[in-house]
Amino acid sequence: MSDDLQNSVLLSTFYSRRKRYRLYFHRNQIVWDNEKPPYAQHTLPIENVIAVGYKYLDSGPAEDRCYDPHYFTIHYAEKKEINLWCYNSLTLRHSDTYQVSSWVKTLQNHLQSFCKRPKKLLLFVNPYGGKRKAMKVFEKYGKPLFNIAGVDVSVIVSQRQNQIRDILIHHNLDMFDSVACVGGDGTVSELFNGLVIRECKLQGINPDESKQSLPKPTLPIGIIPGGSTDTIVYSLHGTTDITTAVLHIILGDSLGLDLVSVHDEDRLLRLFASALSYGYLGDVAYNSESLRWMGPSRYDYCGFKKIMANRGYKGEIAILSDGLQVDQLKCYEKCEKCISKQFDNHNLNKSENEWKTVQGKFFMVSAANISCACKRSPSGIAPYCHIGDGYLHLIVIHHTSLFNNLRILSRYAKSTYTIDDLPFIEVYRAKEICFRAIDTTKSRWNCDGEVQHQSDIRARVHCQLLTVFSRGSSIPDESNKSCNFCKF
Ligand SMILES: Nc1ncnc2c1ncn2[C@@H]1O[C@H](COP(=O)(O)OP(=O)(O)OP(=O)(O)O)[C@@H](O)[C@H]1O
CATH class of the missing domain: 2.60.200.40 (Tumour Suppressor Smad4)
Known part of the structure; x- marks a missing residue:
C-alpha cells in the first residue's frame, strides 16, 4: 500500500436512518460513533471491508442500474464470536454528494490495493x-x-x-x-x-x-x-x-x-x-x-x-x-x-x-x-x-x-x-x-x-x-x- 493511501484521513458527519454519525477514517481503520446517547463506537479495520459502493435504486446488472449519489454502503465482515464471522453493512447519507464520492473513492482505492483477494x-x-x-x-x-x-x-x-x-x-x-x-x-x-x-x-x-x-x-x-x-x-x-x-x-x-x-x-x-x-x-x-x-x-x-x-x-x-x-x-x-x-x-x-x-x-x-x-x-x-x-x-x-x-x-x-x-x-x-x-x-x-x-x-x-x-x-x-x- 502506498504512503499516500496509508496516510489518507477522512472525517465527516453522515446520517444512517435517522441517526447522525461521526465517521472517521485513518491508519486503515474506519471508526463511527453516534452523536447522541446512548453512545457507541465501532471500529472497523479496512482489511475486514468486503466492498464499498453507492446505494442502487433498483436491482439488475450493476452497469444498467441507477444509483443515488447521496448514499453509500460499506459491506464488511464482522466477528460474531470466536472463529465465527458474519456479513454486515452500513448505509450512510450526506446532502453533499462530493463528501459521499470522496469516501467511496478513497475506500475503494484501499480495497484495490489488496491484490491477494480473488477476482x-x-x-x-x-x-x-x-x-x-x-x-x-x-x-x-x-x-x-x-x-x-x-x-x-x-x-x-x-x-x-x-x-x-x-x-x-x-x-x-x-x-x-x-x-x-x-x-x-x-x-x-x-x-x-x-x-x-x-x-x-x-x-x-x-x-x-x-x-x-x-x-x-x-x-x-x-x-x-x-x-x-x-x-x-x-x-x-x-x-x-x-x-x-x-x-x-x-x-x-x-x-x-x-x-x-x-x-x-x-x-x-x-x-x-x-x-x-x-x-x-x-x-x-x-x-x-x-x-x-x-x-x-x-x-x-x-x-x-x-x-x-x-x-x-x-x-x-x-x-x-x-x-x-x-x-x-x-x-x-x-x-x-x-x-x-x-x-x-x-x-x-x-x-x-x-x-x-x-x-x-x-x-x-x-x-x-x-x-x-x-x-x-x-x-x-x-x-x-x-x-x-x-x-x-x-x-x-x-x-x-x-x-x-x-x-x-x-x-x-x-x-x-x-x-x-x-x-x-x-x-x-x-x-x-x-x-x-x-x-x-x-x-x-x-x-x-x-x-x-x-x-x-x-x-x-x-x-x-x-x-x-x-x-x-x-x-x-x-x-x-x-x-x-x-x-x-
Ligand atoms: N458427482 C459425483 N458423484 C459421485 N462422487 C463424487 C462426485 N463428485 C465428487 N465425488 C466424490 O465424492 C466423494 C465424497 O465427497 P466428500 O468427501 O466431499 O464428501 P463426504 O465424504 O460426505 O465428506 P467428508 O470427506 O468431509 O466426510 C469424494 O470421493 C469425491 O471424489
Whole structure:
C-alpha cells in the first residue's frame, strides 16, 4: 500500500436512518460513533471491508442500474464470536454528494490495493458429498456474498469422482486467480491433488519419485464446507460455518498448508492434508463407503461395529525426524512456528534427521498433518500439530482392551482432553514415515477419508506446499477448562 493511501484521513458527519454519525477514517481503520446517547463506537479495520459502493435504486446488472449519489454502503465482515464471522453493512447519507464520492473513492482505492483477494474464482461443487446440499449451500450463502464482493465466480458441478482432479490437471486455468470447492475432505483432496500434479506436469517433474520435492501450485485454494466431517476446513478456521468460510475466501488472507505425499513402492498414491490412518479408522472408511446412503451417521454405525470387534494389526513403522518430541503448543492465527517456516526450505538430507523404528500390534496408526479437529472431536487426534511447520504427528495406538479403546474415543470427543498421557499410546513428530504390514490380514489406509488399498507405504511432508484462504483459528478462552479428576 502506498504512503499516500496509508496516510489518507477522512472525517465527516453522515446520517444512517435517522441517526447522525461521526465517521472517521485513518491508519486503515474506519471508526463511527453516534452523536447522541446512548453512545457507541465501532471500529472497523479496512482489511475486514468486503466492498464499498453507492446505494442502487433498483436491482439488475450493476452497469444498467441507477444509483443515488447521496448514499453509500460499506459491506464488511464482522466477528460474531470466536472463529465465527458474519456479513454486515452500513448505509450512510450526506446532502453533499462530493463528501459521499470522496469516501467511496478513497475506500475503494484501499480495497484495490489488496491484490491477494480473488477476482476470478473457479468453484467446484460436489453434489454428492455430505447431505447432498452443496449446490443449495452455494446459492444461499456463497453467491450473494461473492456478488457483493465483485468476485467473478465460474461454477462447475462435478459429475463423477476424480473429475475435479482431472479438470485441474488437464485444462487451461490462465483466466483464474484462485480455485475453491463446496464439498467435504474428499473434494478438497481432489482439488490439491489436481493442482500439485498439474504443477508437476508444467515443470516436467515426476511425482512418482518419492525423494522428489514437489512444486508449489501457483493458485491459492478456498474451501466451503459441504461434506460429512469437513475436518480440513474446521482445523483451518476453527468452525465449519459456511459464511465464515466464504468470507475467508473473499478477504483473501492466506496460510501455507503442509501436504503429505503417500507413495507405494513405485508411484505416488495421493497427497493428503488431514490424516492417514491404518487399523480402526482405515476399517471404518472402507466399511462405510458402501453405506453412503446413511449419510454422516454411517461413521457412527461402522465406528461402533469396529470398536466392538477390537481388531489389531501387526506392522513396523520407521519414523524420520530431527526431534521426535511433540511440544504442547497449539497452532492459532499468526502462529510463529508456521510463519518462521514460510521461507525455510526443508532439506531431508540434513544430517540431524534420524530414523527410529517401532514394531507391534496396533489398534490404529495415524499420521496427522493438522490437528484434525472437527465437531465430533474439537481438539482433534493431534491437537498440537501445526498447519504449516513441516512436520506430521504420528499417533501409534497399541492393541489393547475394549475398555481402553472406549477411553480413547471418549477423550477424542472432549474439547479439552488429549490422549498422549495414556500408556498404550505413543506420539511422535516426524518428517517422513514408512509403514510395513507384517500380518497376512491387513487393514486399509484412510487417507483424508478416502480408502487406499495398499498397506505398505511411505509418507513424506512437503512444508507449506499449498496456499489456502484462511486467517487460522483464534486463541480460545481456556477459563472453562475441565479438571483432570474427570478424565476417563
Ligand atoms: N458427482 C459425483 N458423484 C459421485 N462422487 C463424487 C462426485 N463428485 C465428487 N465425488 C466424490 O465424492 C466423494 C465424497 O465427497 P466428500 O468427501 O466431499 O464428501 P463426504 O465424504 O460426505 O465428506 P467428508 O470427506 O468431509 O466426510 C469424494 O470421493 C469425491 O471424489
